Amino acid sequence: MEHFPFHLAFPVRDLQATRDPYEGLLGCTIGRMDARWIDFNFWGHQLTAHLVDEPVGDVPVNIVDGHQVPVRHFGCILPREAWHQLADKLQAEGISFIIAPYLHFEGQAGEQATMFLLDPSGNALEFKSFKNPENVLAK
Numbered sequence: 753m754e755h756f757p758f759h760l761a762f763p764v765r766d767l768q769a770t771r772d773p774y775e776g777l778l779g780c781t782i783g784r785m786d787a788r789w790i791d792f793n794f795w796g797h798q799l800t801a802h803l804v805d806e807p808v809g810d811v812p813v814n815i816v817d818g819h820q821v822p823v824r825h826f827g828c829i830l831p832r833e834a835w836h837q838l839a840d841k842l843q844a845e846g847i848s849f850i851i852a853p854y855l856h857f858e859g860q861a862g863e864q865a866t867m868f869l870l871d872p873s874g875n876a877l878e879f880k881s882f883k884n885p886e887n888v889l890a891k
Contacts, residue, residue: 770801
């Protein structure tokens with residue numbers, strides 16, 4: 753199956769407070785921007801942060817593997833070495849995780865390293881890496 757970049761638009765309360773971690777911490781480059789939005793290159797995908805005037809709001813959670821996983825979240829599936837580099841960088845920066853880096857579904861087809869964090873507007877991000885990338889959608 754051929755892969756194409758996806759596009760995701762998400763709400764933020766402050767564009768500069770959003771730009772700093774996405775660009776500086778996560779290494780996203782900036783594409784087009786306006787007074788009320790910024791496009792980020794998110795590992796080859798287009799993320800658009802849109803400034804909103806209302807609070808972003810609470811996110812419900814589901815219990816998965818004993819962790820409270822935010823139902824509304826987005827992120828990226830990374831190669832294992834890139835995942836470890838990002839985890840090490842975030843930990844060195846003292847980032848507070850919703851779910852600290854750990855191995856999920858260990859020993860199963862969907863075994864993956866995962867971590868969750870919040871951006872400055874409270875949007876939940878997940879970064880994961882599969883032991884076997886061909887098992888991303890395995891049952």
